[in-house]
Amino acid sequence: MTKSMLIEKVTERMDDFTKKQVEAIIDTIFDGMKDAILRGEKIEIRGFGNFRLKQRNAKTARNPKTGEKLQVPPKNALHFKIGKPFHNALNSISRDV
Amino acid sequence: MTKADIVQLVFEKVGLPRSEAHEIVETVFDTIKKTLIDGETIKISGFGTFTVRKKGSRIGRNPKTKEEVEITPRRVVTFRASDYLKELVEKT
Numbered sequence: 001m002t003k004s005m006l007i008e009k010v011t012e013r014m015d016d017f018t019k020k021q022v023e024a025i026i027d028t029i030f031d032g033m034k035d036a037i038l039r040g041e042k043i044e045i046r047g048f049g050n051f052r053l054k055q056r057n058a059k060t061a062r063n064p065k066t067g068e069k070l071q072v073p074p075k076n077a078l079h080f081k082i083g084k085p086f087h088n089a090l091n092s093i094s095r096d097v
Numbered sequence: 098m099t100k101a102d103i104v105q106l107v108f109e110k111v112g113l114p115r116s117e118a119h120e121i122v123e124t125v126f127d128t129i130k131k132t133l134i135d136g137e138t139i140k141i142s143g144f145g146t147f148t149v150r151k152k153g154s155r156i157g158r159n160p161k162t163k164e165e166v167e168i169t170p171r172r173v174v175t176f177r178a179s180d181y182l183k184e185l186v187e188k189t
Contacts, residue, residue, distance in 0.1 A: 080176030
């Protein structure tokens with residue numbers, strides 16, 4: 001499902017909103033999340049999951065073709081961890097078990 | 098950033114009443130969740146892709162007691178940042 005299909009689905013579920021409005025809202029949500037990530041903030045969406053930056057250490061890699069060694073600098077990677085209720089729903093685990 | 102901060106952004110930037118901003122933010126994440134539960138991938142251009150993967154059972158170990166336990170087969174969601182976001186994040 002692409003963003004435009006997500007916009008359609010959400011519009012179907014929200015009676016009083018036009019597709020244009022939903023599009024503006026979805027763009028605001030993901031742009032806002034992107035900005036927070038780039039400020040180094042952790043994002044916590046209850047019932048969905050968390051996004052945070054993880055540091056990857058510098059390492060020495062090798063070019064598999066030439067065998068040449070090269071230094072890879074330390075960098076950040078974006079990591080998503082699913083929320084427990086969402087994980088349970090995904091695996092049909094009822095809350096009472 | 099929490100869900101409340103996202104609602105606040107929608108309230109400020111789109112000019113919706115707070116209650117409606119809250120409702121639509123919930124609906125957006127709920128729709129994404131339901132789609133993934135159905136096993137479908139979600140791709141948000143400029144942000145990233147959420148995919149559901151099936152994992153078979155494997156043997157895990159309790160790191161404290163060293164006791165071996167079977168990790169049951171499960172479905173997991175993996176997120177891959179888009180090339181654009183990944184590049185920005187690496188420099189953060």
